[in-house]
Amino acid sequence: MLDLHCHILPGVDDGAVDLPDALELARDALATGVRAVFATSHLWEKLFDTSPEHNYAEWKHLVRELKRADIPLEVFPGAENYLASDVSAAEFAKKAVPLGENGKHVLFDFSLRQMPPHVGDAVDALARRGLTAVIAHPERNADLQRDPRPVADWIARGALIQINAPSLVGIHGEAPAAAAADLLERGAGHLLASDAHHRRRRPFCLDRGREIAARIVGAEEAKLMCEDRPWAIARGEDVDVPRDVNLESRARGARFLRKLFDS
Numbered sequence: 001m002l003d004l005h006c007h008i009l010p011g012v013d014d015g016a017v018d019l020p021d022a023l024e025l026a027r028d029a030l031a032t033g034v035r036a037v038f039a040t041s042h043l044w045e046k047l048f049d050t051s052p053e054h055n056y057a058e059w060k061h062l063v064r065e066l067k068r069a070d071i072p073l074e075v076f077p078g079a080e081n082y083l084a085s086d087v088s089a090a091e092f093a094k095k096a097v098p099l100g101e102n103g104k105h106v107l108f109d110f111s112l113r114q115m116p117p118h119v120g121d122a123v124d125a126l127a128r129r130g131l132t133a134v135i136a137h138p139e140r141n142a143d144l145q146r147d148p149r150p151v152a153d154w155i156a157r158g159a160l161i162q163i164n165a166p167s168l169v170g171i172h173g174e175a176p177a178a179a180a181a182d183l184l185e186r187g188a189g190h191l192l193a194s195d196a197h198h199r200r201r202r203p204f205c206l207d208r209g210r211e212i213a214a215r216i217v218g219a220e221e222a223k224l225m226c227e228d229r230p231w232a233i234a235r236g237e238d239v240d241v242p243r244d245v246n247l248e249s250r251a252r253g254a255r256f257l258r259k260l261f262d263s
């Protein structure tokens with residue numbers, strides 16, 4: 001599997017604290033069946049004192065150290081770009097750092113509470129630069145838990161939706177679990193990733209997330225979410241998904257949760 005969202009770079013954000021921690025996280029990734037990751041440290045000016053250049057240098061350093069420690073995890077460069085409410089979509093798209101060197105996909109997140117009004121505009125602005133938006137864990141956003149319909153609009157405009165494995169596993173709590181299950185049930189989740197930060201509190205758990213996803217969408221689709229689509233992104237290829245998604249009804253995750261509790 002290729003885990004396209006994790007915070008494994010040491011000392012740049014709220015993920016791995018130092019090199020030994022990053023190496024242990026890399027071993028954990030391998031133990032969960034992940035053989036490659038994108039290092040997607042936060043690029044979030046107000047919260048983390050780092051830059052694309054600094055993260056890129058740290059990525060190179062980590063790749064060297066993994067080799068030296070004989071840990072066969074492949075690490076690609078990347079970023080989790082933060083869409084702030086006071087930054088225009090055009091400005092955001094201009095600065096966004098893609099997944100992979102010269103990659104075509106841009107992973108981004110935004111506030112977990114209030115959904116900024118210009119997410120769709122950011123998707124369009126990236127597209128105008130030949131880039132495809134990958135929207136990180138919308139199931140964690142409180143506004144979208146109440147009303148997920150904007151997600152359908154972003155998919156129609158060309159975005160891919162990344163669901164957090166820990167949401168399905170229950171690490172983020174009940175509301176994200178139900179919202180994640182609901183998006184998957186209705187074809188509004190295309191990629192699964194661990195968003196790993198910490199060995200115990202926010203671990204690599206793509207294997208457990210994939211098992212739960214497979215119960216909702218079937219094993220074949222779960223494989224697409226954890227293997228085929230992430231690898232296509234790593235190769236800089238377009239990812240083809242159904243664009244017509246209906247998120248009108250409000251039965252969020254209920255069917256899935258019942259199934260889980262009955263089993």
Ligand SMILES: [Fe+2]
Binds near residue numbers: 005
């Ligand atoms: Fe993240």
